[in-house]
Amino acid sequence: MPHFYSRILLLAIACTATACGGKSDPAQAATDDDDPRHVRHELMEGVRDAAKPVGAMLKGEAEFDADTLMSSLKVFHDASGEFGDLFPPGTETGMDTEAAPAIWEDREGFDQALADWRAAVEKAMDAKPATLEDAKPVVGPIFNTCKNCHDTYRIEEEG
Template identity: 45%
Template sequence: MKFRTLFAAAVIGAAGFAPAIAADEPQVVRQEMMKKVGGATGAMAKMVKGESDFDADATLAALTTLSEVAAGIGEYFPEGSETGFETEAAPAIWSDRAGFEAKLAAFKADADAAVAAAPADLDGLKAVFGPLTKNCSSCHETYRLKKS
């Protein structure tokens, strides 16, 4: 009996059924999008902190990622996705939708401005990085559950 269970689990896992089911869930999609934001922000933070050399191409790619995510992430917070899949989305997203949408719009505007600025040096990156990270922080204060 134990062998059959293990075999069935291995077949299902190898076929990719379990991940495919969850991949369509809005909670999972938005978590993946936020991981992209975290990676892009982290790469720029290393440059700002002097932990890595400034790279204009990498900076523009990271800023473009932020802009693209900001443009689409809002649609992955539909009614009914308030819980599940270890979401960190706070109830305020749904109770204050206008405020949430305003935060996303501000993030998108700042990300677009940063892409348009196309920082050519570290000082240029620093000038756009601050406003972007302030957007992240201010949104997370209200619209992200605190990890316990």
């Protein structure tokens, strides 16, 4: 019988470890996927990936494609609606965050920068640019809002 109980105990430990994402402490069971720092990083990676083809089109490095542009604008718009909630108090450090302390020190300014980004995206979406000439005046301001926000509210990676 003792062998049976030890096997049950080992099975219970294995199941608990699996349920906790491999972490031994159930209190630490939340995965990185639940952490706002991870979520905002992944969201911004998606924005970056969506911005690449748009930037290439604006620079003349890629042929203009209205469908690609609109898909990218949709990614930007979706992200702009979620992003502000991903900077709660307590997420200022850790996980190699690039979020600058200015986000929490000047929350009103950060929220305004996000609102400016969203407004620029919505203006471009409403314009539905069909040509590169149509796109430049409405997409350029989106990239400007990104730069302005990053200049103030992002810590540049070293290296």
